[in-house]
Amino acid sequence: MKHLEYIGPKPLISEKGIDFDKNHDDKFNYLPVLLELIHALDHEYIEGKQYTFDAHPENMSSHEIYIALQKQCPDLDKMIEDIEEKTAQEIEERIERIDQNDHLELDEKTAYANNLKIMKEYLTNFSINEALFNCALKRLAEVVTKDHLDYIVVPMFQKFAYVLHQLQKILEDQKHPIDTQLDILEENGQMIAKLKVITLV
Numbered sequence: 001m002k003h004l005e006y007i008g009p010k011p012l013i014s015e016k017g018i019d020f021d022k023n024h025d026d027k028f029n030y031l032p033v034l035l036e037l038i039h040a041l042d043h044e045y046i047e048g049k050q051y052t053f054d055a056h057p058e059n060m061s062s063h064e065i066y067i068a069l070q071k072q073c074p075d076l077d078k079m080i081e082d083i084e085e086k087t088a089q090e091i092e093e094r095i096e097r098i099d100q101n102d103h104l105e106l107d108e109k110t111a112y113a114n115n116l117k118i119m120k121e122y123l124t125n126f127s128i129n130e131a132l133f134n135c136a137l138k139r140l141a142e143v144v145t146k147d148h149l150d151y152i153v154v155p156m157f158q159k160f161a162y163v164l165h166q167l168q169k170i171l172e173d174q175k176h177p178i179d180t181q182l183d184i185l186e187e188n189g190q191m192i193a194k195l196k197v198i199t200l201v
Contacts, residue, residue: 004028004062004069004132007125015104015112018119026126027133030166032060033159034136035068041152042143073135083131087124091116137163141170145178149197156184156191164195171197 010024060068070076095113098104104112116123144152144167154160164182171178179198184191 004031004066004129005125007122007129010126011119011122013112013115013119015098015108015115017111018115026129028129030159030163031065031069031129031133031136034133034140034163035060035065035072037152037154037160037163038072038136038140038143039068041140041147041149069132069136072139073132076132079131079135080128083128084124087127088120091120091123137166137170140167141174144171144197145174151197152195154193154195156193161193164193167195 006028009020012019
């Protein structure tokens with residue numbers, strides 16, 4: 001079993017050093033919320049009935065996340081292996097391009113290549129987490145489409161809002177696009193985010 005974990009923001013690697021893009025966080029951060037939403041929404045529905053679910057994504061351990069992902073993403077371990085191989089290949093190709101770069105001095109090329117090698121495991125784990133998030137997000141989109149959901153209401157927390165915003169993009173990019181509207185509302189003294197499905201083929 002692959003040990004899944006939070007890695008950190010997207011790394012910015014160059015001949016000058018290693019920095020991190022704080023605006024591009026590790027998708028692992030959003031996996032518990034995403035998986036809880038799938039768990040809450042993927043069931044049989046009675047027309048006209050409203051359903052509520054008390055989610056506690058902050059309590060999910062890495063092992064529980066892995067087990068939940070196995071149910072949503074077919075051939076999970078194979079997908080992880082493929083990403084590991086792909087990332088290693090991309091790093092090697094990047095090092096080759098650095099070596100052929102006429103605009104860099106020899107010491108800059110060496111520093112750049114070494115920075116990439118140092119960050120190989122970080123880059124690999126970051127890519128794995130991103131792919132797993134995308135896999136689960138597509139699964140959530142399937143649930144919304146399959147069950148013809150009219151709307152999803154979540155607490156107005158950053159992680160929930162982010163997942164719904166990403167879900168909007170997936171639904172819009174499908175073969176049969178689905179229009180949605182994401183609103184921030186106040187209900188019973190609490191802020192909520194409401195994703196309304198406008199058109200569903």
